[in-house]
Amino acid sequence: MDPRFPATAPDDQSSARTVTTGHRQRLRAAYPRRMTSPAPVPAPTPDRDTAPAPDRGPAGTPALRRRELGGFLRAHREQLAPQEVGLPSGPRRRTPGLRREEVAALSGVGVAWYTWLEQGRVETSRAVLDAVSRTLRLGAEEHGHVLRLAGYTAPPPDGEDAPDQVPGALRRMIGAWPRSPALVLDTALGIAAWNTAWTEVWPDPGTVAGADRNLLLLLIGDPAHQRVLPDWEPVVIGLHRHFRGTADTGPAGRGVRELGERLRTVRPDLAHWWGCRTVGSFGPRTVRLTAPEAGAPPASYELTLLAPGVGGGTHSVLVQTPVEH
Numbered sequence: 001m002d003p004r005f006p007a008t009a010p011d012d013q014s015s016a017r018t019v020t021t022g023h024r025q026r027l028r029a030a031y032p033r034r035m036t037s038p039a040p041v042p043a044p045t046p047d048r049d050t051a052p053a054p055d056r057g058p059a060g061t062p063a064l065r066r067r068e069l070g071g072f073l074r075a076h077r078e079q080l081a082p083q084e085v086g087l088p089s090g091p092r093r094r095t096p097g098l099r100r101e102e103v104a105a106l107s108g109v110g111v112a113w114y115t116w117l118e119q120g121r122v123e124t125s126r127a128v129l130d131a132v133s134r135t136l137r138l139g140a141e142e143h144g145h146v147l148r149l150a151g152y153t154a155p156p157p158d159g160e161d162a163p164d165q166v167p168g169a170l171r172r173m174i175g176a177w178p179r180s181p182a183l184v185l186d187t188a189l190g191i192a193a194w195n196t197a198w199t200e201v202w203p204d205p206g207t208v209a210g211a212d213r214n215l216l217l218l219l220i221g222d223p224a225h226q227r228v229l230p231d232w233e234p235v236v237i238g239l240h241r242h243f244r245g246t247a248d249t250g251p252a253g254r255g256v257r258e259l260g261e262r263l264r265t266v267r268p269d270l271a272h273w274w275g276c277r278t279v280g281s282f283g284p285r286t287v288r289l290t291a292p293e294a295g296a297p298p299a300s301y302e303l304t305l306l307a308p309g310v311g312g313g314t315h316s317v318l319v320q321t322p323v324e325h
Helices: 013-030 062-079 100-107 111-118 126-135 140-149 168-175 196-201 215-221 223-228 233-249 254-266 268-274
Strands: 182-185 191-194 285-289 299-306 316-322
Touching: 062 111, 062 140, 100 111, 100 126, 111 126, 126 140, 126 254, 168 182, 168 191, 168 316, 182 196, 215 223, 215 233, 215 254, 233 268, 233 285, 254 268
Parallel strands: none
Antiparallel strands: 182 191, 182 316, 285 299, 299 316
16 A cells, blocks of 8 residues: 555545645635636726717706707708619618618718717717718718717808918919909818809809818819810829829828828729829919800819918919910
């Protein structure tokens, strides 16, 4: 018999229990017993773009405004026909208007997040609200209402600019050019101001919703602008190269980031243009414009983009000078 393992008589139950009890005690000392429930996890830091917002109270509080916002978005979603956003209607559609997942996909947000937004459970960023407003084809007043419900400052009404957006000297300068159509452009080629001469040749920018009032977007997506400038492609390519050169080296504002996304959405067939990394200045060029009067011959203009900073600020000026024959 091995002396290391002393025999235990079968009837010596007390001795066996002593050995077993001692063995268990040694195991407990070596391996402390696990907790029956996991340790509490610290609560996540609140993030207005990643977590459902808590209910903050009755009428007049953010909770009510979120519910109003959700109901407003849902009503406009149900009123928008699929064909208006390029989707097939299909005979089996039971949902009036667009589905939630369609709005989410077109806006570049998750389905769950957009569902929470309609249910009034979350707060979200202004960029998301801008994208959803574009998808739902909201006008300027409706877009402003959405932003105010979400607690953001709404953009100025159509035809108006923020008081400090365009220097007064710049407005007066282009207003003094009765025969030279001119635009004041921001860094994303958004139309910030225009003179009367521009509206005598081109469609009036004041009739375009503020979010869509961008020279590049109008030239690639609006048939009325393309009728004025039938040979619009070289101008768009030149403006886009100018935009890339200033956007890549300047401050990446919200409008600059959004323009790149919208160009791909409005004209996905021109993706090879939008993905091109070529940059360059927009040099003077002669363009032929179709006169708005029926039967009038096309007119030639010298198209010049004055560098940012003219008149103060970061705006540039696009001016058309009639070419005398």
